[in-house]
Every structure is written in structure tokens, then in C-alpha cells.
Amino acid sequence: MVKIVGITQARIGSSRLPKKVLLKIKDKTLLEYHLERIKQSKIVNDWIVATTNEAESDAICDIATQVNLKSYKGNLNDVLDRFYQAVKDENADYVVRVTSDCPLIDAELIDETVQFCISNKLDYFSNVFEDKYPDGLDVEVFSYKMLEEAWGNAVLKADREHVTPYIRRKIDLSQYANDSIDAKYSKIRITVDEALDFNVIEHLIDTLGANQSWKIYADYILDNPKIKEINGSIIRNQGYMKSKFEEIKLRNITNFVASDEYRNSIHQLIPGGCHTYSKGDDQFPILSPAAIVKGKGAYVWDVDGNQFLDCSMGLTSVSLGHAYDAVVEAVKSELNNGVNFQRPSHLEKEIAEKFLDLVPGHDMIKFSKNGSIVTTAAVKLARAYTGRKLVAFPGDHPFYSYDDWFIGKTACNKGVPDEISELSVTFKGCSIQSLKELFEKYPDQIACVITEPEKNQCANCTCENTNEEFLKQAIELCHANGALFIADEMVTGFKTEFPGTITKYGITPDMATWGKGIANGFSFCALTGKKEIMELGGITREGEEKVFLISTTHGGETHGLSAAIATIDVFKNNNVIEHNHALGKKLIDLCSQLIQENNLTDYINIMPSAWMPVFVFKDQNKQACQGFRTLFLQEMIRRGILFQGVFVPCFSHTEEDIYYFAKAFSESIKVYQQALKEGYEGLLKGSPAKAVFRKLL
Numbered sequence: 001m002v003k004i005v006g007i008t009q010a011r012i013g014s015s016r017l018p019k020k021v022l023l024k025i026k027d028k029t030l031l032e033y034h035l036e037r038i039k040q041s042k043i044v045n046d047w048i049v050a051t052t053n054e055a056e057s058d059a060i061c062d063i064a065t066q067v068n069l070k071s072y073k074g075n076l077n078d079v080l081d082r083f084y085q086a087v088k089d090e091n092a093d094y095v096v097r098v099t100s101d102c103p104l105i106d107a108e109l110i111d112e113t114v115q116f117c118i119s120n121k122l123d124y125f126s127n128v129f130e131d132k133y134p135d136g137l138d139v140e141v142f143s144y145k146m147l148e149e150a151w152g153n154a155v156l157k158a159d160r161e162h163v164t165p166y167i168r169r170k171i172d173l174s175q176y177a178n179d180s181i182d183a184k185y186s187k188i189r190i191t192v193d194e195a196l197d198f199n200v201i202e203h204l205i206d207t208l209g210a211n212q213s214w215k216i217y218a219d220y221i222l223d224n225p226k227i228k229e230i231n232g233s234i235i236r237n238q239g240y241m242k243s244k245f246e247e248i249k250l251r252n253i254t255n256f257v258a259s260d261e262y263r264n265s266i267h268q269l270i271p272g273g274c275h276t277y278s279k280g281d282d283q284f285p286i287l288s289p290a291a292i293v294k295g296k297g298a299y300v301w302d303v304d305g306n307q308f309l310d311c312s313m314g315l316t317s318v319s320l321g322h323a324y325d326a327v328v329e330a331v332k333s334e335l336n337n338g339v340n341f342q343r344p345s346h347l348e349k350e351i352a353e354k355f356l357d358l359v360p361g362h363d364m365i366k367f368s369k370n371g372s373i374v375t376t377a378a379v380k381l382a383r384a385y386t387g388r389k390l391v392a393f394p395g396d397h398p399f400y401s402y403d404d405w406f407i408g409k410t411a412c413n414k415g416v417p418d419e420i421s422e423l424s425v426t427f428k429g430c431s432i433q434s435l436k437e438l439f440e441k442y443p444d445q446i447a448c449v450i451t452e453p454e455k456n457q458c459a460n461c462t463c464e465n466t467n468e469e470f471l472k473q474a475i476e477l478c479h480a481n482g483a484l485f486i487a488d489e490m491v492t493g494f495k496t497e498f499p500g501t502i503t504k505y506g507i508t509p510d511m512a513t514w515g516k517g518i519a520n521g522f523s524f525c526a527l528t529g530k531k532e533i534m535e536l537g538g539i540t541r542e543g544e545e546k547v548f549l550i551s552t553t554h555g556g557e558t559h560g561l562s563a564a565i566a567t568i569d570v571f572k573n574n575n576v577i578e579h580n581h582a583l584g585k586k587l588i589d590l591c592s593q594l595i596q597e598n599n600l601t602d603y604i605n606i607m608p609s610a611w612m613p614v615f616v617f618k619d620q621n622k623q624a625c626q627g628f629r630t631l632f633l634q635e636m637i638r639r640g641i642l643f644q645g646v647f648v649p650c651f652s653h654t655e656e657d658i659y660y661f662a663k664a665f666s667e668s669i670k671v672y673q674q675a676l677k678e679g680y681e682g683l684l685k686g687s688p689a690k691a692v693f694r695k696l697l
Helices: 030-038 055-066 079-087 107-119 144-153 157-161 165-169 183-187 195-208 214-223 225-231 238-247 257-266 325-335 347-356 371-386 432-441 456-460 467-480 501-505 531-537 558-573 576-597 626-638 655-678
Strands: 004-009 046-052 070-074 094-099 124-126 140-143 292-296 299-302 307-310 364-368 390-394 424-427 446-451 484-489 511-514 525-529 604-607 614-617
Touching (some): 004 030, 004 107, 046 055, 046 079, 140 144, 144 165, 157 165, 157 238, 238 576, 238 655, 347 364, 467 501
Parallel strands (some): 004 094
Antiparallel strands (some): 124 140, 292 299, 604 614
16 A cells, blocks of 8 residues: 655744744634645645754644644754655655645645556656646645655755755656646735735635635635735745755856857858848847857857857757757768668658658648748649639738748848739738638638747737637638638747647648758758648649649758657657646746846736747837847846747756746846846947848848
């Protein structure tokens, strides 16, 4: 039989609210409420109250005795040791950790968490990491062997001051995923850190009693905004974040000599200084790396030897990490066989079958080396299939192709004849009404609608319909008007879901375009679609007019195909999406806390998209400003983070990387606050970064 021992931590000292566990409501201490509720667990065999060896802690032990529970007094500062010593002689298989500043913790929730951990044979499980439950319902469950390992090996201050950080670094973060809890509960506090928290708990007990489920308390708070406001401004897990910041030593990067030399010569050799405009010098502050020498995992090193935590991950193409071993080994192995032949490589069939198996409803696939090729191919097929000329896309989406059909509709349209640009028409993204009006304006003329199926802004959506509803209605509208619907998963693929948003929502577009993360940075993009459309680009329908679709010498190079195969296998065999989303949410939560703590909510905004958080930086007038944005980039880069205003979680990023980012963010905020008072001009070296799509240089 599995033995489960629960430990609740309680102490007298508290910098924000001294002796809080002894505060009384209706002649009963908060600790008594807490202990009475945890004792209702049906799974935990025994409970122990672990407190400190301070003299006044006798009061805590006395309360434990009164409710027939054991107690243990241990080290004040080494909380991990205190926890371990309390349970080491109990012969426990699993240990449950709760804290006594949660007087209304839910025994049923404790049992659910324990049962999930044991049933799935996990070494650790918790509802803490994603912070989806209200603060005050935290439950952690872990095997005794993991606790023993942490006690014996943890040396960092934050690891000793808190029980489980060492353990969490050893396990698969994807196990934290919990889609059954509504995110609306995450901002509620049913805990006691400060006097305002106590006021809320007192109100809940006075109004609802002390024996309700957590959801009744939480729903009551949501239904009563004035109660929520009482402690709504208090930062969650602030103590742990501060202890993590104390142990992190930020890099201080000031040497860009080799980068400056590179910058001075490269523009004489390459138009734009590189082969992707968004990597150009005008997109970064002058105090930044001009070129990268190598990358490994979540880090890159520049020509000066400076090390940076990478945030954009190869313009979102590196989904697993730089030089990811499984992918590199697959590529190395295939290189020995040659990369390009007179006939197709046998790998083309393997990757075609493997990829199409991921995309229900699509029967055929075509490869290429970049995204513009496949989006343009999709447009060509739509025109060939429908016999129509016009292409429709959202005018407020940033990029679909460098080809004339798209770029001619942007500010960068020089070199594109008006006759070509006029063949493209635009509508407002996510607005089904705008799309309806477009079809009414151009009846029987639109060949296709191409759109990204999801954007970062969808996390803060204020649209009339949900993203899923828009996609389903847009497909129906297209088909009702004789047009095709193309989902451009170039950015969302292998990020929002595996393989992308169309499978996340269960929709079937006529075609879909894919790239970026498919091959972990290697050049591999794809067009997938329904057979009746895709086979127009084939050669088996004798007698029909030929559609010259995609025909590229390098589109089927074997190293790119093998990289894609290896990447897909890693995604299939690991919870990559869950890992990446968990870290993205952690980064959003930490940075949101720092923004709130520093009263900058009007000046720094985060698009809270777990798959790719985007930051917006504003000036004194609360308007988005390139000068302030570039200053923040400069300060993050100075602290060893290659930051361009977005964070793309990859499988190599860790929780430690997220805390490093957060500390650099907190230090950069100080400079930002100074700029809000004095202006950014005196703090920014060089000129602000510029928009990629602009009319004038």
C-alpha cells in the first residue's frame, strides 16, 4: 500500500504580517481552520505540522497537538532541511506539501492532485506552476526519493529557502498542463500574506462559513468585484521571485568592437546587410550583436564572444533549440549519403506520409525552402482551381510573402506594378462582416482568402467572435462564394498546437502553408491541401492544362528533409507544446508582476499569448514608441538577452532561463522609468529601430 504523508509549513515570523497563522476569526486561529480542512483529505495517511525552532513556535505545536497532529521544529532558514527532517522517519512513498497561510485550502483538491500524481506514476505533480487556481490552493505532491535527492544535492539559496525548486528542475514541465481550470480564477487570492488578505478571508468565513469548496469561495469573489479589489493588487509568489533574483548574476555586455567592424563593411557586400530584413541593423539598437557565430540550446554567441539568451529563436523557426542533438545527428547521418540527386530522394515519401498524417483532411504536400514560395504556390493553385484573379488577405496582418501579390499591397511596393497590386484586396482581420463586404464588393472575382489562423493578439481578443468561430465562418463564407480558404500556419505551426491552429480547432481549410518550426531552423517549408486542388500541380491528369506549381532545385535536399523528420519525432515523443506554453505563461506572469509592481501598466503591455508573448513599449503619452522600445531592447541586450520585443519559447528553454529574463526585465525597467521622466534620447545609444515595412529608408 502506498503511504502518503502530508506536511504543512507554519511559522510565527512574517515580514508582511507577523504571527499571521495565529490571527483569529470567530475565536479560531487561521491555523486551526487550515488544519481542520486538510484533515478532511481521504487519501493522505498522516499530517505533520513543520515549523521553525524559534521559541514562539511552541504556540503552533500546541495547536497541532490540540487537533491530534504531529509537529516538528526545524531550521529557520533552510526550509528544505526542515521539511525533510520532519518526514524522513515516516516511511512515506509520497509527500504532500501545503502551507498554512492558506486557511481555506480544499481537501478534495488535495486528493485530486495526489491521485493524479500516483495514477500517472509521476515523481512530481502540482497545481502551482501554471498558477491557474486561486492563490491559496497550492498543492504539491512528490515522491520521497525526489525529496531526499533534493535535500542531499540542492545548494542554491533559493533551493534551500523553498522546498521544491530543485525537484521542479528535474521533471518534465509538460506534466503541469491543466486545461480543466478556467483562467479567470488565477487572479484571485484566498491566502494570507498581508492584512488585506486577512480582511478577505474574514469576509468569506463570516459570509459563507468555513466549510465550502474552493470554487464557491472563488465564484463569490468574482461575483463581488469590491471584495476582489481588496487584495487584488498583491503580487503572487513575490517572495520566491525575489530569492531567485538574489542568486542570479546578470551579465554586463558592453564590448561590441567586432560587431561594429562587421556593421561597417557588410552593407557594401549585401543589400540590407543580411538576407532577411527583420534581422537587419535597423531593427536593433546600435549596442547589439551584428552577427552570430554559434548557437546551442537556448543560447547564442556573437562575433565578440558575448553570450545571449535567445528570445526570437531564428525568427521563430527554432522550436527545439539551437543545434538540438537529435536533429543534428539525423542531419549528420544523412549528409554522408549526399544531399541532392537527379531523381527525388526516398526521404520525400517518408516526410510526405509523416507530415500528412498530422493534418487531417489534407491529402497531398509540396516542399520548398521558404515560406514565400509555398504561400505564392497556394495562391496560384487557388487561381487555377477557381479561374478567378483576386486574392484576399487581412490588411492588418504583417507578412505573407515577399512576392508581388502581397508586398505590392504594403508600404514597400516599389518595383511592383499597380496592375499587379490591384489583384489583391484586403479586409479587416478576424472580422467576418468585413470579409462579407469584400465578397459583396467583388462578386465572383475572389479566388481565395489567405490568413493566419491565429495571432498573438488573440490572447487579448476583443473581436465580436472568437478566433475559432471566425475561422469556421470564414471557411463557410468562402465556399458559399466559390472561393478557397488558405490557412497560413507559417508562424503558428508547431507553436499554438501540434501541428498547428487548424488541428487545435478541428477545421479543414482547402490548403495550409507551413514552415518555421517544422525542421528546427533548417530550411523546410510545406504546402498541404485537398487532393482535388493540389493535384492540379501534378503530371498524372493527361490532357489537362498544366499548372507549373513549385519546381525548385533545392526544395528536396535531404538534410532539410531529415531535419524535419527528426523534429516531428521529437514533437511526437515529448510534450513539446505543453513545455513551451508552460514557460511562456511563466514569463508572462513574472513580467506582468514586475510591470504592476513598478506601476507601469500604462506604459508596458504584454500580449499574453503563451506560445509567443509580445511586448509593447509606450512613451509618456501612453503611445507605442520605437524610441522607448529600442531603449528597452538595448538594456536587455546589455544584460545578456537578445531581445526584440517578443519571446518564442523553445524546448531548450528552462525555468531558470525565464527567471534570468525576468531579473533582466526588472533591471531594465529602472532605466525605462528614468526615460519616462527624462526622455529616452539621453539614454539610448544611436537611433531608434525602424519598422520593416516602411515607405522611406
